[in-house]
Amino acid sequence: MGLAWGSFTAASATALAATGRFMFPNVLNEPPQQFKIGFPDEYAPGVDERWKNRFGIWVVRTPSDIVQEAGGFYALISVCTHLGCTPNWLSAELKFKCPCHGRGFR
Secondary structure (H helix, E strand, O other), X not given: OHXXXXXXXXXXXXXXXXXXXHHOOXXXXXXXXXXXXXXXXXXXXXXXXXXXXXXXXXXXXXXXXXXXOOOEEEEEEOOOOOOOOOOEEEOOOOEEEOOOOOOEEO
């Protein structure tokens, strides 16, 4: 009878642990949705990678000759939509390249 109760207790503890693990996701601290990255004068035209590790974005400033007035700003998420890897910015080729599947994006 003791073996039966021991087995029941072990199975119940395992099920409870699995349920608890399911209820709490891997990421408990999500990055903020809004944050300050400085003033526009601090960014030269092109891709800036200084926020890639902290907030998971690249800041892209388009030159004023492409967009009227003072140029435009874009924030791109630094995660590949295909496999979830972090692509690298290749400034010589002017494109992002994913190390997982080798695809390049301009």
